[in-house]
Amino acid sequence: MPNVLTYAEVRAGDLRKISLEAVSTARALADAYGGEVHVVLSGGPGVGSHAGTLGEHGADAVFVTEHEALAQYNPEALSALVAGRARNGYSAVLVGASARGRDLAPRVAAKLGAAILSDVTSLRREGDALVATHPVYTGKVLATLRLTSGDAAAVVSLRPGAFSATQAPRTARVEAAPPAGDPSAVRVQVKETTTADSRKLDLAEAPVIVSGGRGLKAAQNFKLVEDLAAAFGNAAVGATRAVTDDGWRPHSDQIGQTGRQVSPELYVAVGISGAIQHIAGMRASRCIVAINKDAEAPIFKVADYGIVGDVFEVVPALTAAIRELRARS
Amino acid sequence: MTLSQGIFALCLAIGAAFFSYNAQRLVRYLRIAGGSAGSRLNDIPRRLWNLLTIGFAQTKILRDPVAGPLHAMVFWGFLVLQVGAIEILVQGVVRGFSYGNFVPAPVHWVFLLSQELTAGAVLVAVGALLYRRIVVRPKRLQGDRVHSGDAILILAMIAALMITLMLVSATHRVINSEHPVAVQPVSSPIAAMIMALGTPPNVVEAILATSWWTHALLILVFLNYLPYSKHLHVIVSLPNTFLSNTSGPGRVGVMPLMDLEAETEHFGAADVDHLTWKNLLDGYTCTECGRCTSVCPANITGKALSPRKIVINTRERTMELAPHLVSGAAPNGDLREHRLLDQFITEDELWACTSCRACVYECPVSIDQLEVINELRRYLVLSESRFPEEVQPAFEALERNGAPWAFPPSSRADWAAGLDIPTMAELSERGESPEVLYWVGCMGSFDERAKKTTVAFARILKAAGVRFAILGQEESCNGDPARRMGNEYLYQMLAKQNIETLDRYKVKAIITNCPHCFHQIGNEYESLGGHYEVVHHSTYIAALLQEGRIPLRETAGAAQRIVYHDACYLGRYNGIYDAPRDVIRQALPVLDVVEAKRSKDRSLCCGAGGGRMWMEERTGKRINVERKEELAATGADTVAVACPFCMTMLGDAGKGTEGYVPVVDVAELVASRLKA
């Protein structure tokens, strides 16, 4: 079975970038097998309009299922739909490992009795096996995994951003496909969906955290930190124990041994000297930037990049630079 | 026997019987205690020494320059007057009994004079003490539900005893002036006055009789009032001082080892019958003087904790529960639930303690307040898993990483990179062993600021040619934070692991710059079978300087004014006050080594002890700020410390403000003066 099946995730009517990454990856894999790329595209009425974009990225066939009950993420109906399609003989089923994708992929695997490779960062064919890399042990180790499933299908979920969305244009065949069973007959009922208030990103989730310490001198100066966080757009604001104890910030903002332990992509420490308790709370950050006027401050020992200077000069300059960067991209 | 003798004999008998009944009752109550106090009859010479100095010589009492001498006067006076009291009581039954009948006149005169002078001095002292209580109203005599009425009653009774005694002597003189005036300098003027007033003889007789009976009966009343009063300390404080371990014998400040394998319903103490008989005796002994509370860093800065209250509560609960337990009847549910923990002493009070030992050190009657706090903490953690939530990550990190913070054990020796310091493992492989092991400790291994002290000390050792090694990654937390916070289980696990490592390398001599590591490995590991000679770095450096083994620069260097902050675990726990000061003086041509208002054994804790380094301080003023202000008020340019925790706490206080005084370790002072 040389064909590769993929699932296109649609959210609020829009085709997600990971769907294109998945199609592109499917394209590369299908080429290795000498087969076609088929896409399951489902959602509310009108979702079929995305078929063209899918074709541009390499889809040979798009199976469109439009139904009211599929407008929201509906794992039971969706997994039945994808698994049903997958039983027609595919070498692999690729799904982008977004939150929805990570929920969907195992369900499809279970329904197919297939093996699964989750959250991979690379994927290739080797004979009749699929070989992929997958970060394990909180990203400290890279595993190369081999899935040998013989004739049975394999389900693979792809880490968002690890694969590129590339063009491989063709006109995809579009087929209307009925939903599997009654999509509204689900056991897990969605009662309410809320959209996150992007201004109040939780410290545990924010990819960027800007933290302030005593070096800011007074509570009102925390505005510098807030402005920088706002400039990033996806940043939360943290604080050291010293400033939360003084009441400048609420205790829930405290990062450290006795507060929150965080591991964002980027941690910017503003006016923080780096007491042991604070460092224990943010050491796991992927990239640490420190701004402090004392070159001897312990924070510089753990920072990847440091600027020695007056926070009241450096931070506004950085805020302006980030704002400009965001505006351009 | 006359009627009056008969009546008096009856009173005496009743008084004695009643007192005996109460004494036995109170002793019986002590038996409800299930905990083990260990042997209290070991090292009798040491115990007698404590009795002599702290008890009879009133050394702790005299630490208060005003109340001290006043109380000592009353106490010594009391002892002297007992001799006369016995004579009076015997007189009531044996007509005409007098010491004068048995000893030569000069001896009798000495006795008479002693009674006179003492009674006068006691009366003056009591007057001053009453004035102090009623008019001056010092802070430490308020609060904690202390029984001020009780105190005033006692003082009044003592005054009455003195007055009636003098009236007896004076009226005796009027009736039959047999002794020289010089021997009765107080009664004589009173006698003269009575005569000058032309008092008729029958009135004088009446005054004598009344005064005598009042005095004698007051003695019996006083005696029998004691069990119901905080003045019970009159009877129990001397025995308590003898039986106490707070000033030795043995190592001071060592927590008792718990048997964790014991088949028991509870670990630690939730109520008075889980404590030891000694803790309950401490409860009887408390005089409610409040000195402990007045030196407690938590109390001073507005926390709920009052060491005095802990002891008063222990006594209150003992009196509430013991009568039921000794009668054999099981106490009903409500009574059982009204336990010491939570119902009398709250969590807030218990967690506020920094284990600085100031309360124990200050207590004039050798009570151990800290022991009760520690046993209740053990119960909270081991039996109910109740502790401030910010402590959980510290416990978990200790369990996982062998350090109270989330740092990987593999980075423990990173500070030593490039310094060419061998590890025990490396030396052992070559079949060698060092002169001494440098135990770095977790602060010194992981905290960026403390690492500078570690490096400084290592440089000093190298400059002095000391052959030392470190354990590196094989070192693990000494366990003190776990133990002080009540987690004895975790503590024993950590301690046993370290002992196993140390014994594997046959380590005997250890130096460390952390007083907590010092106290643990040197003193507390003994009861788990770990016996090592541990020296604190300040002592070690002082010795090296003394021997001239540290090459210091000839040039004077900048003159400074330095104030040294005494670490609790170095000072009050281990009596090390001079070595760090010697180090400072020898290393630096300082302007001054000045002392803070509260220094040496009165030093105010930095606030990190008792596991508080890992807890939030949510009420009152911050202890470290309180102490830093006091240190800064000396006008010093620099604060010197000999403990990494003091370094952090005092270093943090006042950061970023005008007039901030930096903090350095004594090792850094010396290292800064090393010949290049």
Added chain:
Amino acid sequence: MKIAVCIKRVPEMDVKFRIAASGKAVDEMGLKWDMSDFDGYAVEAALQMVEKLGTGEVVVISLGPDAAQEVLRKALSMGATRAVHLKSDQVPFDSAAIATALAAELKDGGYDLIMFGKMAIDSASGATGVIVGETLGLPTVHGCTKLEITNGKGSARRELEGGAEEVTFPLPAVVTIDEGIARPRYPSLKGIMAAKKKPMDTRPAQLGTVRVTVDAMALPPERAAGRIIGEGAAAVPELVRLLQTEAKVL
């Protein structure tokens, strides 16, 4: 109410891992082990639910070598009722194979609720729990940040990109647990002592066919040492450049 919680013994993550000589696993020398973080939240959530109801039992199950009994004992010392050890000397990287063994054990257990951590922090697949749910044909909710059971019905909250969903579902059901739901309690010494006497059954694990294997394990490229890149506001452009090109966080 009968709750099953599946837990896994994983290494402590705060270490510098080394690769074993075989090149296919991490070197276990010197590693400390514990229950996977998310499993801990699940156990705590289960214990709290049963405590709230005043009745019920929490059964903890772990698939792994003999050492897996350590994490089962820890769960027992937190308050779980009994433990089942599915013995397997190797724990494959194959979520489906493991799910087969777990589903076989859980099938006839009569559980009202079956809980998993949303993923094991070592293998980080996040698939096993959901596969078990689907295999057993039960309603499955993946990644709960809130969970409540009232009157035989469950309600949960799960986080998705750009928001959250509140869902309801009938029992019996399978849920996987995310952060934020509960903080695992610290076992008291009393609990540790009691755990020694609680029942622990061991049986061989009936793994499915293992189709995913490890070809190799490797360490990712080293993180470069940190440096101070400049002084004052003048250093900002260089910082932004480095964050974009070198660190790739912008």
